[in-house]
Amino acid sequence: MSFGAPSSTSLVSQPSRSAPLHLDAQVFSATRADHAAIYCFLKSVFKSLSRAEFASSLDDPRYYPCDRLLIKWQQRIVAHAHVVHRAMQFGSVVIPVAGLQWLAVAPEYRGRGLGLMLLEATQRYMASCGAMVGLLRTRIPHFFRRAGWAICGRPNYSEACCQRIMAKLLERRLLRRKGLLHIRPLRRWEIPALVRIYQQDLLGAYGPLQRSEAYWRWLVDRQAFDVLYVALEGPDQDDMRVTADCIVGYAVRRGEQIVELTTQPQRSDVAIELLARCCADAIEDDRRYVMLHTPPCCFLHDLLLQAGGVHHYQAADQGEVLMARLLDPLMLLRLLGEQLHARATAAGLPMPMEFGLAVEEREYRLCLTREGCTAQSGKVGLYKLRLNIADFTRAVLGDLDWDCALAEGRVVPSTLLAEQMSRVLMPTVPLWRPPLDDLPSLRSTDV
Numbered sequence: 001m002s003f004g005a006p007s008s009t010s011l012v013s014q015p016s017r018s019a020p021l022h023l024d025a026q027v028f029s030a031t032r033a034d035h036a037a038i039y040c041f042l043k044s045v046f047k048s049l050s051r052a053e054f055a056s057s058l059d060d061p062r063y064y065p066c067d068r069l070l071i072k073w074q075q076r077i078v079a080h081a082h083v084v085h086r087a088m089q090f091g092s093v094v095i096p097v098a099g100l101q102w103l104a105v106a107p108e109y110r111g112r113g114l115g116l117m118l119l120e121a122t123q124r125y126m127a128s129c130g131a132m133v134g135l136l137r138t139r140i141p142h143f144f145r146r147a148g149w150a151i152c153g154r155p156n157y158s159e160a161c162c163q164r165i166m167a168k169l170l171e172r173r174l175l176r177r178k179g180l181l182h183i184r185p186l187r188r189w190e191i192p193a194l195v196r197i198y199q200q201d202l203l204g205a206y207g208p209l210q211r212s213e214a215y216w217r218w219l220v221d222r223q224a225f226d227v228l229y230v231a232l233e234g235p236d237q238d239d240m241r242v243t244a245d246c247i248v249g250y251a252v253r254r255g256e257q258i259v260e261l262t263t264q265p266q267r268s269d270v271a272i273e274l275l276a277r278c279c280a281d282a283i284e285d286d287r288r289y290v291m292l293h294t295p296p297c298c299f300l301h302d303l304l305l306q307a308g309g310v311h312h313y314q315a316a317d318q319g320e321v322l323m324a325r326l327l328d329p330l331m332l333l334r335l336l337g338e339q340l341h342a343r344a345t346a347a348g349l350p351m352p353m354e355f356g357l358a359v360e361e362r363e364y365r366l367c368l369t370r371e372g373c374t375a376q377s378g379k380v381g382l383y384k385l386r387l388n389i390a391d392f393t394r395a396v397l398g399d400l401d402w403d404c405a406l407a408e409g410r411v412v413p414s415t416l417l418a419e420q421m422s423r424v425l426m427p428t429v430p431l432w433r434p435p436l437d438d439l440p441s442l443r444s445t446d447v
């Protein structure tokens with residue numbers, strides 16, 4: 001399969017520095033036979049890429065070799081992009097999404113349009129696979145911005161001294177379930193318990209990815225963490241007959257970072273015990289601080305703040321940002337129709353009514369009636385909002401700071417009612433996804 005303009009000319013061995021290569025270049029889908037060459041290419045660009053990390057990308061349960069798009073020059077790979085297929089929980093809706101990873105152009109071929117050409121082909125491929133939103137993490141947002149990507153979502157974590165956390169837990173007498181709760185590393189046959197607990201926590205969340213049992217097995221096997229603890233209820237949990245039903249929570253630790261901590265609903269006691277266990281580990285390893293990654297609304301952030309910690313919730317974390325691109329905005333608005341209708345009903349918006357979104361050259365019309373909400377493209381009526389593609393992306397995905405965008409004149413409502421409608425239909429939500437899905441493997445063995 002090819003995605004670029006058909007190649008027609010002969011390829012010269014040393015393209016001149018100023019030649020616009022993308023006029024001749026073609027984008028190809030990779031095959032299994034390309035894997036070895038792809039690894040060598042990626043290793044030459046990303047020095048930190050390990051063989052184990054590359055091997056684990058091939059083991060992703062939804063991986064196909066054609067998810068890698070290549071540009072070749074005289075049989076040699078000069079550019080590469082990898083698409084991963086995921087599904088994102090967004091309130092009551094599940095959105096098919098695609099992640100973009102390892103986009104790279106060989107250094108000697110950069111600055112000739114190949115990067116942008118491959119990015120556009122990748123976006124078409126994502127959309128052809130049914131994804132409605134593209135996701136990536138990057139240090140170079142300017143490059144992606146021109147192709148319609150917007151900074152959207154942010155990491156959310158708190159950092160505090162482990163000894164002060166332990167002191168705070170003791171002072172508040174929160175550690176009192178000794179003997180009733182047992183915390184130890186996961187055993188492989190207990191993975192169904194992780195599926196169950198994660199799934200319970202997923203309902204109504206905005207941003208986390210869906211995880212099937214096969215996906216969980218892949219996550220566990222790729223070992224992007226030092227230890228995955230499970231918390232089991234009951235006094236005698238070393239017994240081999242213990243079942244996965246006894247597991248009431250888990251925590252994933254990577255160095256000083258607690259990259260995920262999830263429990264059954266209403267089990268704050270379990271969350272505290274898991275936090276304490278990770279802090280005890282850190283103290284034993286001679287680490288001073290822990291960083292806790294949990295959703296913005298998690299009560300543990302307050303606890304770390306009370307222990308003298310700091311809360312980080314900014315778009316750029318160590319130079320890296322999360323970006324999103326709407327691949328099919330109309331289909332996405334249709335998928336979100338029920339959610340939009342529920343928000344309009346709850347806020348008592350007058351119905352029937354029409355609301356328009358004028359996004360650069362495109363216009364979308366939402367028609368709300370008592371029965372539901374439909375989305376169409378086309379002329380916008382009286383109540384409308386004019387905005388650029390980046391703010392549109394953030395508004396639809398619940399990550400727009402409305403006060404700031406209005407004050408800066410980036411979003412322009414036609415009337416006061418149009419502003420109220422915008423805020424009701426596309427409110428800010430706690431958009432967040434745990435970092436575990438994206439962390440590089442720590443496996444050291446060569447494969």
Ligand SMILES: CC(C)(COP(=O)(O)OP(=O)(O)OC[C@H]1O[C@@H](n2cnc3c(N)ncnc32)[C@H](O)[C@@H]1OP(=O)(O)O)[C@@H](O)C(=O)NCCC(=O)NCCS
Pocket residue numbers: 045102103104105106109110111112113114115116117136137138139140142143
């Ligand atoms: C990022 C990368 C893929 C761009 O490839 P490229 O072939 O040089 O890109 P293009 O020639 O299509 O550049 C298109 C535009 O993006 C700009 N651009 C290129 N690299 C950029 C960067 N690192 N940061 C910001 N803008 C960049 C170019 O200046 C050009 O703008 P112009 O048209 O105004 O001159 C390439 O630099 C690369 O492989 N970098 C190392 C790997 C990497 O960082 N990948 C991203 C991982 S998320």
